[in-house]
Structures are given as C-alpha cells and as structure tokens.
Amino acid sequence: MQQDPDLIARSATELVGDLNPQQAQAVQYRGQALLIGAGAGSGKTRVLTRRIAWILTQFGAWPSQILAITFTNKAAAEMRERLSALIGPVAEHMWVSTFHSACVRILRRDGKAIGLNSGFSIYDTADCERLVKLIAADLNIDVKRYTPRAILTRISDYKNNLKSWQSQLKTYAPDYRPGQRGYQIGNFGDIEVLYSIVYAEYQHRLAAANAVDFDDLIGRTVELLRTQPDVAAYYRHKFRYILVDEYQDTNHAQYVLVRELAGVDEHNAAGQSALAASGAPAAPVQMSQQPAWITVVGDSDQSIYAFRGADIRNIQDFERDFPGAKTIMLEQNYRSTQTILDAANAVIANNQGRKPKKLWTALGKGDPIIGYAADNAQQEAAWIAGEIARIHVEEGVAYSDIAIMYRANAQSRSLEEALINAGLPYQLVGGTKFYERREIKDAIAYLQAIVNPADNVNMRRILNVPKRGLGPRAESIIVAWSDARGTTFWNGVDHLDEIEGVPTRTAKQLAAFRDLMRELSAFAAEHDAKPSEIVAEVLQRTGLLGELQCSEDPQDASRVENLSQLQSVAAEFEQNTPDATLAGFLETTALVADSDQLPSENEDSGKVTMMTLHTAKGLEYPVVFLTGMEQGTFPHSRAMEDASELSEERRLAYVGITRAKRRLYVTRAAVRAQWGQANEMMPSQFLDEIPDTLIDWKRRETGMERMRGGWSNNSFDDEFGGWDDSDTTTFGGSSYGSSRSYGSRSSYGSGSSYGSYGGSSYSSGSSGSSRRFGSGASRTGRSGSASYRSRYGSSSGSSTSSRSGKVTTRRTTPKSSSSAGFGVSPSAALKRDNGLNIADFHVGDKVTHDQYGLGTVVDTVDKGPKSVLTVDFGSSGVKRLMLRVAPIEKL
DNA sequence: TCCGAGAGAGTTTTT
C-alpha cells in the first residue's frame, strides 16, 4: 500500500522500544477489541499515540480511517500535537476530537436526513434553560415546584439513555401532541407525565429552531446512524480503527455511538464473528464488512462523571460487550512517588466491588505527604499561600509547578484572596466561563441568529438587547402570529407588515430590528470567512458595544474588554482555521471546556494553578494541594448518604491524590463558612483512609479541637459555629520550620496579572478584582455570632493562646450598621422600617446611600409610611427613594 | 416599557 507522503514512517523499534512490556503489547495488539486498563500516570496517552502510529505504519492504515475520541478539546489538541511529532503533519487531518465535536461534524455533513440543517445551533445549558422556561410558561407549569434545571436534568437522563420523546410520550401522555397551542398541564398523577410532555415539547421546539443541545449531539448522531443505512455505511466504511480515551466516563449513548460507528451489531446480526476463530486476524482494512477495531483506554477508579450519566459499567463490562476482547493492564506509574501512590491505593481500596489494582512506581518513596489542619478556610488558605511562598524561595519550586485543588468552585474565593494577599501569581481555571458571561452570550446570540434565523431562543433573546423598546408585549405579538402559522419567530418579524394590531411605535421599532438583522445577515454572508469582522460589525451596529462604553458602571468597562476579547478569539480562530466560517467559529465557542483554557504542557504560565478536582483530571503537577478535606466539603454533603455516590467521591479523591508527582499536601479547616454561615467541619474520612505513617502533620488538630480535647467524643455546641474570625492576623505553624507570620507577605511573584489568563479576561479575577475582602467580618447580627460575642467578648482584639503556644489574634468588631437596633439584623430591620422619619429630612440635607454614595436631598414628600425622598447623587443621577425602605443614612 | 427595590431561592462536580 502506498503511504501518504506526509506520514513519517516509524520503525517498530522506534514505536515500542522504550516502552514497558504491557505498554508495548497494548501498542501492537491486533484484534477487534482492546481494553487498556490504564492506571493513573501509567503513560496512557503515550500508548494511545504510539498505537495510532503503529496502526498507520505497521498495519498500513490510512490516517482517514482512524477516529480517536477524547473528552476535552485540550486532550484532543494535545494528542494531535504529539501525533504530529511522531508521524508528521498527516496528523492534522485525522479525526482526533471529542465525542461532541466528532458528532457535530457528522451532523453538519449528514444531519439533513434527520431534519437538521447544517447551520444548526448548539444550545448550551443557559439556552436550554431559557427554552424550558418558555415552555413552562406556555404550559402553565409552576417553575417553583418543578425547576427548569430539574426538568433539564431529567431530559438529559432520558437522552443519555437513548429514551426517545416518542416512547416517553407513548407511555405517559399518549394524548399530547407536541406543538399544540394553548395546552395547559392540568392535574397529573405521575410526575413522569409532566416530564414526558415537556421533553416532547422541548424536542419539538429544538427541531423548529434547528437546534440541538449537548446530549442531542450524541443522541441524534446515534439516531442518524440507526435510521439512515447509507450514512451508517459511509462511516462504518470510513472508520476502521476507533480509539476512545477516558472510556470510564462514557454514558450509554456514547457507548452505543461507538458500537454503531464500528458496526459491531450490524456485523453480529449479519453472521457470526469470524475473528474468534482465527488466532491472528487480519486487519479490518482488508475486509471492510468487518466491524472496526476498537481500542478503549480507561481506569474505572477514575470514573467521576456518573452525575452526568457516565456509566462505569461500560468499562467494567467491556469484555462481555465485545466478545473476544483483550484486556491489558498498565500498572506501572511513571508520575508519582511511592508515598503518593500508597496513599492513593489505600484510599481507593475502600471502594467495594472494584477489581483490585495496585499502582507501583520505580521512582522511590519521596517526601511524606504534608498535612495541615486550619481553624477556618481563611487560615487554611493563608497557610497554603505561605507554604507556596516558602517552597518557591527555599526550594526553588516554580509557581507553575504548583496546583491547588478543591471540590467545588465556591472554595476558590478564600484561596484566591490569600494568594493575592501574599502577592503570588495564580490562574484560576473554570468557574464562570468566558462564554457564559452575559455580554458574550448576547453577542454570540446575535451571531447565532444570523447563522440560523430559525433559532427562536437566541432571536428572542436579542430582540430587546440592547434595550430598544421591544418588551414582552411586542414579543408576544410576534409569537402569537408565528405560532399560529407554525413558523419561526424570525419569520414573524420578517413579515411584520402582515401582522395586524401592532401599535405604530412598536411596529417602527420592530421594523428597525428587522432591518438591522437583514443587514447583518447580508454582511455576514459577504464576510463569512472573516468571523472577526462579523463580530466587529455586530458589536458596532447593534449598539451592544456602544451601550457599555457609555455606561458609568465600572463593571461595564470590563465587559467592553471581554467583548474585544471575543473579537480577538474570532481573529485567532480565522487565522488557525483554513476554511473558517462563522458557523465554525460558533461551534468552537459552544464546545469549549474549562480545561481548554489551560496552557498546554510545554508552556510555562509562571503561575500557580487553581481548579476543581474534576477539571484536574488528566493533569499532573509536581506539587499539589488538596484542600477542604472535610466531611461535607469533600466528600460533598450531598454525596455522603449514598454508597455509590460516596464511591464516586472516593474516586475523585483518588484522582486528586494521583495528580501529584513529587509532593502532596492535604489540608482542612475546622470551620468553613458556606453561604455566609459558618459550620463546624469534621475531618474528611478520606484523610483517615490514608495510612497515618504517610502523613507528616504540620498541625494536626485545630485550636478549638485541642481546647475541647479533640473532636472524637463530644458533639459541638451550635454556639461555636459563629466564629467570626476572618481577621486572623498571625499564627504560627506549630512545629513548622521557624515560626514566621504568613499571609502578610507581599513581595513575591511578579506582582502583575493576577488571575488573568493570557493577559486577558478569562478568569474571574479580572472584573471587579478587588471587591470584598475579609467578608467574614461583616457578618453581624446573626444569632450565632451574637452569642459568641457575649461569651468571648472579652478576648476580642486580644490574644488567645493554646497549649501549643500558637498565638491567634482575632478581631470581632461588629460593623456599624445603619441605625438598626442591637441584635437585630439589618435586613430584618429593613423589613419593618428603617426608623427614618420624613420630618427629619429637608431639602439640602446630605445623605449617604449604600449604593449611590453621597447625595443631596432635593425634595421630600410626606405621605406617612409612603413618604418619598428625592435625592441628587451627582454622577449617579437623581433618584426617588421610598424613605421607609431606602438604604440611606442622614449625615 | 423601564427601572429600582425587595423578596426569595439556591451551590457539586461539566461535555
């Protein structure tokens, strides 16, 4: 067979010479189904890329015959990069992508057969929620009782298990016709009835809008392959080798998709497999009616996405699902020290029903794990910051070699603050995503509406953004017209002249909107290959940018910046993409993941990385801090009851521990504020599961625990929950190095670009960066802290010392809150009255407003409890305030 | 229609 000139031929020695026997075997295996059980750090990406190279050069396959699936774009990009290095530029046109983008590609090409036009929109969670809300409003569903989110979760479950809306409807609500108007959900005995109806309606409207959601990308591709034999035949003929990474995280739909693409079941139906008989089967490339060869790589101990429908049985039952499958286990770890692996092994061993597996390493014992028990989250964060500063200076550890991990995004706040205080550069991964910001979503909605005018959700979203006097009233006029004709919202706008009873003003504004969209469409059509120019045009012409630029609100300044960032992203896209289109650009924005924003492995960001444990999967760092090791935080409180959910938490712990290469820290806090409410936290059970000999506790018990003789016997008095102690100023790590005070350090690090990614605004740190520090101190008036104060009030501002000689200074200053009585919370006071009397105010008086700041009274109207005060706040404008409830204070 | 203010509800993890 003639080889592609772009393909660098690699000899067998080059491909497997430096591998261990199991790895080499996995690379070379010939057979229809191969499961590589790849423990953490066992070099699976290496094996995967080598295997692909092997298939190309040794089996003589064409690059186009390979489909390699990963879970994130970043993983895909990385694999492609490694492949390029290994086999040359040919890797660039191979199908190496995520499940989702592979499906987009298939659906763009062949989706027409199942009613999807190629410009279809991909709805993100927010879009989907909007759609469900619209439906709920139309069907008169109480969204307080049945939240759109809960409904969507259910719909997602259906889709992940390939339950069609048709079958759901048949079972639970056979009388419902999707798209019928004026239907109101009445009484239903079974909640499934409601779900089924919404599901059906939801799919109906998605179809009408030429849109799909994330789950549909998989589900509808399966539908396509199952219902269109010619399409299925095309892909089955095309892909002869399918490789799936992170197989333990596949859900049922993805599992079926792989089978369908490979043509496994078609083949089984046609006749019995010939491959079991022959010892060394020929590569399928020569016999195209054979199913494709499947390689899956995964580790059932790292399955952490069950909440999203991942079914761990896919990997556990692989050998049963694919008869004749070969399993190869990779247990040698090349990443971590033995100490770290021992900890990981010990923790995961507590999970029931798993195949025993023991990672080992040749790297030696290494440092002990370092433990630290803090009094509260702030102190935990401060200690971490101090420790990072220390190892950076004393041990020369680069910031970019350090990662801080936590269970939930909410935990990042205190860590961020501590790093800022310590002057350490960091980068936050995840949290509020760039593409989820309001201004970005608005801009994208325009683009989406241009590409796909049928997209009712996005079209309706932008109708009145920026404000152009087209409110719910105008919207409903159009909706009524278009619904009655079974057509799209845009069609209604487009045929505005045919609609009767539109108020003149509204009609005029609607016409302006219509013309705007027509012009933008025309512009987009002419500049389709230049998404960045379309973005610029949209931002300008719609007034999206202008509105923000004129705004006084400082937040809007960063929004402007984000919008210009969007334009840069578009420009970058069109530079890196040979056949760039606007639709293509939108696709990339729809399918980005948190981890995609991480710099690739050979880039040194020079910053400490902070992220959730989920995001951290697949990554590795020399130094890892595992924070918030408390019952209720990690394992998460919602997961502690259920055995299988707890197992998943434990796998998450396993993932976290095995991210560390050289040194692992585990930290916890005795008190963690959640929602402004402080709670006592017990140490995580996962800490107990790590053999004690592996952990070197720098501080084992917290101050309070010592005071009370440990946490083992007595349960806590609720009053202790109210520690109001964010203002810890000094503390010493009991046995730790020289006692120094952390947290006040400010001279390390570059001192610039905190929390920003790529010099721009990906992270949350960029907008309103310095808002709210030490929030704990402002919690006054809660019953807990009030009683705390009365009991410990004498120690306020002074030092409490405990046996270990630890010195902690706290300040519990109650913030002066506007004229509310002692012991009454400000909000409770507002509810009744703020106690202000209109008689006390006169024109010319100065007042301060919580939001607007200083102002001058320009008018008073005495209407008893409904008295109104008019105040000129200067740059904030003149406001009329209901005196009774206004957050103001007289000066 | 727009705006501000107040009430209320919600936080696990995410392709």
Place this chain on the structure above:
DNA sequence: CTCTCTCGGA
C-alpha cells in the same frame, strides 16, 4: 452572599 424573579411606580 449572589443571582433571579416579581412587583410597583413613573
């Protein structure tokens, strides 16, 4: 605490 929704007033 923070975001969203609802309500009342101009």
